[in-house]
Amino acid sequence: MQVYLDNAATTKMDKAVADIMQTYFLDKFANPSSIHRQGEEVYNDVEKAKARVAKTLNANPKNLIFTGSASEANNFIIKGIARANKDKGKHIIVSEIEHPCVLGPAKELTKEGFKISYAPVDKKGRIKISELKKMISDDTLLVSIMTANNEIGTIQDIKKIAKLVKKSGAYFHTDAVQAVPYLEIDIKDLGVDFLTLSAHKFHGPKGVGMAYIDRSIKINPLISGGEQNDGLRAGTLDVAGIIGFSKALELAYRNRDKKIAKIKELRDYFLNEIRKNIKDVYLNGHEKFRLENNLNLRFNGVEGEAILMDLSNQGICVSTGSACSAKNLRTSYVLQALKIDSKYLNSNVRFSLSKNTTKAELDYIVKRLIETVKRLRSFSPIK
Amino acid sequence: MALNYTKKTLNHFLKPKNIGEIKNADAYAEIGNMVCGDQLNFTIKVEKGKIKDVKFLSFGCASNIATASIMTEKVKGMSLEDAKNYDWNKIVSDLGGLPQQKVHCSIMAVEGLKKVINSYEDKNGAKKELKKDVKKKITKKKTK
Numbered sequence: 468m469q470v471y472l473d474n475a476a477t478t479k480m481d482k483a484v485a486d487i488m489q490t491y492f493l494d495k496f497a498n499p500s501s502i503h504r505q506g507e508e509v510y511n512d513v514e515k516a517k518a519r520v521a522k523t524l525n526a527n528p529k530n531l532i533f534t535g536s537a538s539e540a541n542n543f544i545i546k547g548i549a550r551a552n553k554d555k556g557k558h559i560i561v562s563e564i565e566h567p568c569v570l571g572p573a574k575e576l577t578k579e580g581f582k583i584s585y586a587p588v589d590k591k592g593r594i595k596i597s598e599l600k601k602m603i604s605d606d607t608l609l610v611s612i613m614t615a616n617n618e619i620g621t622i623q624d625i626k627k628i629a630k631l632v633k634k635s636g637a638y639f640h641t642d643a644v645q646a647v648p649y650l651e652i653d654i655k656d657l658g659v660d661f662l663t664l665s666a667h668k669f670h671g672p673k674g675v676g677m678a679y680i681d682r683s684i685k686i687n688p689l690i691s692g693g694e695q696n697d698g699l700r701a702g703t704l705d706v707a708g709i710i711g712f713s714k715a716l717e718l719a720y721r722n723r724d725k726k727i728a729k730i731k732e733l734r735d736y737f738l739n740e741i742r743k744n745i746k747d748v749y750l751n752g753h754e755k756f757r758l759e760n761n762l763n764l765r766f767n768g769v770e771g772e773a774i775l776m777d778l779s780n781q782g783i784c785v786s787t788g789s790a791c792s793a794k795n796l797r798t799s800y801v802l803q804a805l806k807i808d809s810k811y812l813n814s815n816v817r818f819s820l821s822k823n824t825t826k827a828e829l830d831y832i833v834k835r836l837i838e839t840v841k842r843l844r845s846f847s848p849i850k
Numbered sequence: 851m852a853l854n855y856t857k858k859t860l861n862h863f864l865k866p867k868n869i870g871e872i873k874n875a876d877a878y879a880e881i882g883n884m885v886c887g888d889q890l891n892f893t894i895k896v897e898k899g900k901i902k903d904v905k906f907l908s909f910g911c912a913s914n915i916a917t918a919s920i921m922t923e924k925v926k927g928m929s930l931e932d933a934k935n936y937d938w939n940k941i942v943s944d945l946g947g948l949p950q951q952k953v954h955c956s957i958m959a960v961e962g963l964k965k966v967i968n969s970y971e972d973k974n975g976a977k978k979e980l981k982k983d984v985k986k987k988i989t990k991k992k993t994k
Contacts, residue, residue: 770888772911773863776855780864790886791911794851794951798887813887846869848880848891848907 469782470828474760475617475645475819476786481670484714488672491707499704500695509706516713523716524662524679526654532678532700533709537644537665538568540678541611543689543700544640544661545572548609549581551685556608556637562586562594562623564616564801569642573611586612590805591753592621600631607637614643614650618788618801618817619752620761622650629658638684644668648719649727649758654679664716666708670821671715675708726822731759733829734820738762740833745840751802751815760820763788765807768850769843771815777839783832789813810849855912856946862916867923870905877970881962883954888914890958892966900929906962913952917941917959925963934967936960 471479491512497505499513514528521528534540549559561573563585573583586599594612603610610632615622625641632639640661643652647669654662659679666675678700680686686699693701741748747767766774771787778785786792788799790813798812818832855863875893882889888910895903904926906918921941925933941956942948948956 768909770910770914773915776860776863776912780860789911791888791914796886796951796954809887846866846907847909848889849909 468828468831470832471784472818472820472824472828472832473784473786474821474824475620475668475817477667477673478670478821479823480667480672480711481715481718483718484671484711487714488707488711491710495706499706513704513706513709516710520677520713520716523720524652524654525656526679527682530679530682532680532696533705533712534676534678534700535674535705536568537566537642537663537668537676539689540663540665540676541566541568541642542572543678544663544680544686545569545609545611546576547686547689548638548640548661548684549576550579551687552608552638553580556606558582558584558604558606559608560584560586560599560602560610560637562588562612563804564588564592564618564621565611565613566617566642566644569611569613581608582606586610588621588804591756592616592619592801592805593753593756594623594628596624596628596631599628603632603635603637605636607635609638609640611640611642613645614641615645615758616752616801617645618799619763619805620645620758620819621753622646622756622758624756625659626657633658633660645758647716648723649760660684664712666712666715669715669719672708672711675705675712677712727759730820730822730824733824733826734759734762736826737818737820737829737833738764740829741836744833744837749811751805751807760824762818762820763815764818765811765815766840767811767814768847769840770813772813773843774816774836774839777843778832778835781835781839783835786817786819788815788817853913853949853952855916855949858920859913859916859945859948862919862945863912866908866915866919868905868919868926869907871907872903872905875905877966877973879962879966879969881958881965883958886911886954888955888958890914890918890962892962894966894970896930896970899931900927901925901933902927904963904966910955911952913948913955914958916945917948917956918962920944921956921959921963930967930971934964936963 495509497509499510517528584602587595629639638660641659642663644665660681662679664677667673688699690701749765751763771789772791775787790796790798872893876896878893880891891907893905904922908915938956938960
């Protein structure tokens, strides 16, 4: 049996998305920047797709810029805002559990004279809002806090944080890549200035990100040399990608409540079965403010990469934040931020479900997992 | 990043040899990696200056388990002297290669083996001899 339980890494594309994209590879292939009939037709299709995305997100379509990835979108926003508004402030705040594609550009900006502060989280991954408040100064230009964490699934109160940040006069960005469809994204209601999404996290294509930017705020392009997106992101539009993004988002929010309820029910069942059958298992992250598809568990006495490899050998795909799984041999900084005892830091496994996950798959994993943990614990020196 | 473990590595991980602890072992040693947090515990039984038996426990990744498994298999029956100088490169080649970031696992395995042999020698009065040996090596290097 093949079971894919790594949906926080990426998801399987919906057939309907692949189908509609194919049209734009094979038939409607013209460049939307061309002014001939075929180009015009494609251009109009892109505009329609954008309008549909904007409607779902309650945003002005003019404020949506499609990029080659969420990493690009985050780089664009963070570097673009910083470089265009140096006169306004040179202090940036990011949370300590941001994705590397937020931390990376922020760190890069220190070479350009920016000061970066890292907003701490509590033991369950929630931003310590009072600490964040203390960090904000007159010099703070931008605050970036992710909507939901990719490793532990902890959800932040973005509306509250955005309000706090905006009140201080700073701009606010949220990386909402993990949030679709688990949270409603109403940009006006959230009150954010900038927001990032990624199509492949909700059964859309890889290689398509989206930056929502408040166009009344100055921003520098990351990629220049073309008139596309009013010069804010040069490059021929990824027509199939944008159409695919739009379709995937539409499908993601269709029957959303029912879908999420099913995923949550399965996830809770899965956790319950694991706890019933395996001793010394602990949940990383928050019980309540948590994405419905995320389960990050600690199996005391065994190493995460070993669990992953053992399961992988049995057709099961999961993820781990253990040091052994990382190229740089460093334990996940997200788990470190939770102040977990260092002897438990490498014993975690992330299971992330999707709408495609079935009970039969989870039953299979539980069975394999019991054996795997039992085997590895049988020769572990840590009891 | 794909690790692309070899079939041999996976086999040693899934069906490791020499796991456990020797009862009434002649020596015991524990080794840990400060960076990645992995741990190996070794026990040995020595007879006539040779490793009669060696077993290990592991808290570690697939490669940690596989490297200890294949090494213990190879050093059984070997003289303590040869086992102490067991080359980690040999583990890597015996496994058909290891991903770059996993090579340190093989180094940890040989370090653990050295530690358990040293512990045996310390206990059995071979300490002086050992020191002499090290000195000899150093002077050898210097003269080269």
